[in-house]
Amino acid sequence: MAKKKTQWAQVGKREVELSNLEKVLFPEDGIVKAEVIEYYLKIAPTLLNYANGRALTLIRFPDGITGESFYQKNRPEWAPKWIEFVTLGKEKKDYIVATEPALLVWLANLASLELHQLHSRKPTFDMPDYMVFDLDPPEGYTFTKVIPIAKALKEVIETYGYTPFVKTTGGKGLHICCPIEATHDFHTVFEAAQDIAKPFVERYANDVTLHIKKEARKGRVLVDIFRIRSGQSIVSPYSLRGRNGAPVSMPLTWDELELVQDPKEFNIRTAVEKVVRDGDAWQGFDAYAVAIHTHRPKVTAKKKNVNPEGTKHKSPEQLEAYSKKRDFTKTPEPAAAPADNTGSKFVVHRHHASRLHYDLRLEKDGVLKSWAVPKGLPPYPGVKRLAVQTEDHPLEYLTFDGAIPKGQYGAGDMWIYALGKYQITKDKKDGFYFRLTSKEVNGEYRIHKMKDKEWLLERVDEPQVNYLHADIEPMLAEQTDKVPTKDGYIYEIKWDGIRALVSLEDGQVKIKTRSLRDVTSQFPELWAGDKAFRATNGLFDAEIVCLDAEGKPIFKRVINRLSSTGETNILKLSKSNPVHCYIFDCLYLDGKALVNEPLIKRKEWLADAVRPETPYRVSEHMNEGQSLFDAAKLHSLEGIMAKRADSKYMPGRRSDLWLKIKVRESAEVTVIGFTPGKGVRGQTFGALHIAERIGDTLHYRGKVGTGFDDATMKDITAVLKKVDVIKKPNVVGTVLDPKITTWLEPKTIAEVSYSKLTPDNMFREPVFIRLRPDLEVAAE
Numbered sequence: 132m133a134k135k136k137t138q139w140a141q142v143g144k145r146e147v148e149l150s151n152l153e154k155v156l157f158p159e160d161g162i163v164k165a166e167v168i169e170y171y172l173k174i175a176p177t178l179l180n181y182a183n184g185r186a187l188t189l190i191r192f193p194d195g196i197t198g199e200s201f202y203q204k205n206r207p208e209w210a211p212k213w214i215e216f217v218t219l220g221k222e223k224k225d226y227i228v229a230t231e232p233a234l235l236v237w238l239a240n241l242a243s244l245e246l247h248q249l250h251s252r253k254p255t256f257d258m259p260d261y262m263v264f265d266l267d268p269p270e271g272y273t274f275t276k277v278i279p280i281a282k283a284l285k286e287v288i289e290t291y292g293y294t295p296f297v298k299t300t301g302g303k304g305l306h307i308c309c310p311i312e313a314t315h316d317f318h319t320v321f322e323a324a325q326d327i328a329k330p331f332v333e334r335y336a337n338d339v340t341l342h343i344k345k346e347a348r349k350g351r352v353l354v355d356i357f358r359i360r361s362g363q364s365i366v367s368p369y370s371l372r373g374r375n376g377a378p379v380s381m382p383l384t385w386d387e388l389e390l391v392q393d394p395k396e397f398n399i400r401t402a403v404e405k406v407v408r409d410g411d412a413w414q415g416f417d418a419y420a421v422a423i424h425t426h427r428p429k430v431t432a433k434k435k436n437v438n439p440e441g442t443k444h445k446s447p448e449q450l451e452a453y454s455k456k457r458d459f460t461k462t463p464e465p466a467a468a469p470a471d472n473t474g475s476k477f478v479v480h481r482h483h484a485s486r487l488h489y490d491l492r493l494e495k496d497g498v499l500k501s502w503a504v505p506k507g508l509p510p511y512p513g514v515k516r517l518a519v520q521t522e523d524h525p526l527e528y529l530t531f532d533g534a535i536p537k538g539q540y541g542a543g544d545m546w547i548y549a550l551g552k553y554q555i556t557k558d559k560k561d562g563f564y565f566r567l568t569s570k571e572v573n574g575e576y577r578i579h580k581m582k583d584k585e586w587l588l589e590r591v592d593e594p595q596v597n598y599l600h601a602d603i604e605p606m607l608a609e610q611t612d613k614v615p616t617k618d619g620y621i622y623e624i625k626w627d628g629i630r631a632l633v634s635l636e637d638g639q640v641k642i643k644t645r646s647l648r649d650v651t652s653q654f655p656e657l658w659a660g661d662k663a664f665r666a667t668n669g670l671f672d673a674e675i676v677c678l679d680a681e682g683k684p685i686f687k688r689v690i691n692r693l694s695s696t697g698e699t700n701i702l703k704l705s706k707s708n709p710v711h712c713y714i715f716d717c718l719y720l721d722g723k724a725l726v727n728e729p730l731i732k733r734k735e736w737l738a739d740a741v742r743p744e745t746p747y748r749v750s751e752h753m754n755e756g757q758s759l760f761d762a763a764k765l766h767s768l769e770g771i772m773a774k775r776a777d778s779k780y781m782p783g784r785r786s787d788l789w790l791k792i793k794v795r796e797s798a799e800v801t802v803i804g805f806t807p808g809k810g811v812r813g814q815t816f817g818a819l820h821i822a823e824r825i826g827d828t829l830h831y832r833g834k835v836g837t838g839f840d841d842a843t844m845k846d847i848t849a850v851l852k853k854v855d856v857i858k859k860p861n862v863v864g865t866v867l868d869p870k871i872t873t874w875l876e877p878k879t880i881a882e883v884s885y886s887k888l889t890p891d892n893m894f895r896e897p898v899f900i901r902l903r904p905d906l907e908v909a910a911e
Contacts, residue, residue, distance in 0.1 A: 142172065145213060145233035149240050156195040156242060159375045162399060167371065168239040173403045175232035176595040177411050178369040180573055183566070184252040184556060186217055186226035188364045189238060190245035196373045203243070211237070219249075219256055220362050228253060229367075232593070244373040247364040251313065252554075260313040260420065262293070262324050263365055265355035266305045269348055274303045274394055280338055280352055281305045285385065287331050292427075294419035296412075298382040299394040301372030306365055306380075310420040317361040323423040324356040368413060369406075371399060381405075382413040407596055408783065410727050417568035418551035477553040477567060478529045479508065481721075481739075483543035487665050489721065490545075491518065491588070493553055493565070498523040502586060506637075506667040508572065508722030509590040511597055518578060518586040546739075548572075549723060564591060572723050590722075598670045598719035599636050602647050604783035605672055606716075608772065608791045610798075614756040615790060620773045621731065622756040625791055626713050627684040627769040628676035629693060629905040633712065635660045635669040642675075646908045653693055656705045656746050657712055663745040671737070672716035672780075674750070677708055683766065686901065693905055714741060715750035715772075718780055726780040733780065756792075764794050797884040797900060798823055800832060803860050804874040805851065815844040816851070819899070820872060821883060822862050830892065831864030835883050838899030850902065854879055864892055880906040 137150045152165035171178070189203045206216040206225040214237070215228040227234070229248070238246065250259035264284060268277050281297060284307060288295045293309040300306055311320065332339050332354055340351040358365055366372065366380045381397035387409075397405065422428075478499070480490040489507045492499035502518040509516050532547045551569025558564075562579035575591040596603075614622075630645040638661035642651045651658070654675065677688035688708055695701050717737040718726050725733050734752065741749050752774075753759055760771050770793035778788035804820040807813075818836030822829040839847070855876040859869065866872070880903040885894035 140236070142233035142236050143231060145211075145231075147233055147236050147240065149236075154195070154242075156192060156244065157375065157377050157399075158195060158197055160377055162377050164240070164242065166399060167242075167244065167377075168236055170371065170399045170403065171235040171239045172232055174369050174406065174595075175235050176593045177406055178235070178246075178367060179229060179232070179592065180411070180568075181368045181413070181416065182229035182246065182248050183575070184554075185229050185248040185367075186219055186251075186256065187229055187238075187367075188247040188249070189227070189241075189243040190247065190373060192242045192244050192373050195242075196244070196375070200373060217253065217256060244371045246367045246370040248367045249362070249364050250317075250359065253556075255313045257316055257361070258313040259315075259317055259320050259359065260311060260417070262309045262311055262320055262423070263356075263358055264288075264307040264309075264324065264328065265300075265353075265358050265365065266307070267353040267355050268303050269345070269350050269352070272303060272350075272352065275392060277303065277305055277352060278388055278391070280335070281307060281388070282385070283335065284331055284354070288327060291327055291424045292421055293424075294421075296382065296416060296419075297385060297388055298368055298380055298413070299378075299391070299397060300366060301370070301374065301378040301380045301394065303394065305388075308365075308416075310416055310418075312420050312422050315423060315426060317359060319426070320423060321356065321359045323425045324359050326425060328354050328356050369402060382411065384412045387412065409781070410724075410779075411595065414573060414727065415551060415568060415570035417554075418570055420552065475552050475554060476526075476529055477549075477551060477569075478547060479549040479572065480531075481546045481548040482541065483545070484535075484541045485543075489548060490521070492524055492528060494526060494529070497526065499526060499528055502578070502588070504588060506721070508574075509576070509588060510599055510668050510722050511594060512590050512592070514589065516588045518588040520584040520586060548721075562586065571728075594724075596724070598724060599634055599668055602643075603632060603670065603718065604647065605630060605632055605645055606781050606783070606789060607785035608774075608789035609785060609787040611773075611790045611792055612796065614760050614771070614792055615773050616756075619776055620756060621734075621752045621754060621776050622759045623715060623750050623752040623772050623774070624759070624763065624768060625770040625772050625793070626674035626676050626750065627686045628674040628689050628710075628713075631673050631675050631712070632718075633657070633671045633673050633714070635664055635666060635671070637667060644905050646906050648905075648908065650693060652698075653695065653701060654705065654710055654712075655702055656709050659745070663742055663747045664740055665742060666721055666740045668719070668721050669717065669740060670719040671714045672718065673712050673714040673747075675710050675712050677710055683768070690901075690904060710746065712747045713750040714747060715752075716780060718782070726782065729777045729779070730774055731776040760792055760794075768794065770794050795884050796886070797882055798832075798894070799903060799906060800881055800883055801829060801877045802851070802875065802879040802881055803829065803831075803862065803877045804872045806834065806868055806871055807873075811841075812844065815848045819847075819881070820866065820874075821881065821894070821897070822860075822877065829860065829862040829877060831862045831866055833893035833897065834867055835881075835894070835897040835899050837897075838883070843899075847902065850879060851875060878907060880904070 135150050137148055140147050140149050154164045156162055156164055156167055190200055191203055192200045204224045204226055206227050214234060215230050216225045217228055218225050250261060252260055266277055266281055285295045288309060295307045295309050298306050332341050338351055339354050340348050341354060342348050368380055368382045370380050372378050376395045377399035378395045379397045379402040474494050476494045478492045482488055482490050489504045490501055491504055492501045501521045501524050503521050504516050504518045506516050534544050535542045549569045549571035554566045556564045556566050564577045566575045577589050577591050579587045581587055632643050634641045640658050640660040643649055675689060676684040679685050689710060692704055692710060695704055717733050720736055720740060725736060738749050741747050756773055763771050773790040775788045800821040800823050802819050803822050805816040806818050808815050808817040818834040820834055821832050823832050857874050857876050859874050860877050882900040882903055883897045884900055886896045889895050
């Protein structure tokens, strides 16, 4: 027997033993165990949003997917002591409970390719927190035929007041999951699901069935509600499946589902990239939980918030401190009122009081336990924030969003920053661990009491994307020649400068160009982040420009700033030729990713986060596009941007949700070579060969030989001399004059204008505008 090769890896605070990393587990795809471990480690921050605290059933494939596989529910006796477990079921099995990334790595090392989760979470293992409808098609049924059935069931489920989420199973089926409050046993929830499924199946009897036995299905899709039983499970969101192609059970938006042809497109090699690029389609899942429809209290009209016993009526004891500090005839804040609600809601407020801070409020014993957090939620593990406990607040504060008048306690604007549900995951002697789930914020935190009212707040789990440290690429726009006239757009100036992503972390600024080149050192006037922003942490999309006396951007000046060298020279230029940074979007703010919020809402957060009278300015927008374009044309500006007000931010992707309308038609191209010059151009070049990059491919666009003056030609020649000469680069299209051309490494970026594309995909009448060193990738 071959000796097992082992090594130890540090995963968080755990040491995990790994073995036989080169063992092939998916033979047809050449996927080895190391890739499976890597996948589960990378997807852990998102997968654990759904599996954390749940008992797991494992499907192990010790010899790969072509060998024998088996279910495992019992925790192995030799499992490390730090692995949590819970004893469940009539057979008293010790189920492993999902907790942290290290556990996923340990399970992957056991070739536990599939993770199946029970429908309940600790501490209420006897009460499910979602209702699942498993659409199981018969043999030979195509995946695309299941989609309209799923959509029809979704519409029915919504009429019962639930929010249905959908995911692929990793096979040809779909799971529709509806978050519910964990307040009833499995049988009661099953009956509620049956109450929905029965009339649906009767309505679509030719297409769907509730018959479990395959011979009774007669080619119909099974609507399997029988999984909603104690001890039953479904494959976890983002879990692998032990099948060829290494597919993943992938959560999707309903719009995304309509575009899916084959669920295998979501697999071990594409899933993480999709989540990082598009975000988690199920974000905030738990925040949509509602009571099951068969046990909902009857809704009665609420009376206006009037105290019939007058202003002298005493509030509950725990709200006396709150009431004493406020005059409710002057402040719009909710008055203290008795409450016997024992729910689990939370709210985080962004509060402009004497100093900007955040208020964390957790529902407990009928009130909101509250802490003021000066620097906001910690963005990732290792960052600790002071949290000062304040007086308890009434539950009505969960939805309070407004301005507290001057002269009143806590005067200033108060915005709802995040609103959802929380769960205490672990009690400690001087504090507790808790998980926040909402549309805006999802994460696990620990709060620890130090002394008196002072607590320490820290994040426990790693976010899937660390917006402060990751290489985030900016969202890109499609180009059009006409201003859109449809409703739903906002418009802003297209600033003629250097596109930059500005990150702020505890007052420190870092600036990266579109090509991820760090140019922070080039712009010292932009370093004072603590003076420029009303925020501790943030990531902003912007354009750095140099302005002339009339306020018009001059591209050549900002490029001069970009290419300047020497600390003393750069400092001198920051005063003689200063830049301004026009910010037009906000991707992240004080512990909260904003990329999934509508653009118009991100604009509100942005306007609130940037201080006036600094080198940073908010790029203003307007609702009328044609007049803005006409003004841009009149003042010889580059053009305007038209953006859907409801658009999400899609890092690194080009989308028609954003449109650029230029005063002149132009394109960014790569210089791939040049022809020799004649006469006065004998010492430089005749024309530049150019190609346009589409995806990872260069498409040949011909030659550009006009638009140069003598000084520009000398500058270009100096740049090209530093580029390596190569054989003809790999481009799409037939190149011109190959025998007299000097071919170059495709790294120099330029901008050219042209009239239109010819039938053979060349630029007609191209004219050189300028080099774009800001788009080049910095040398390693």
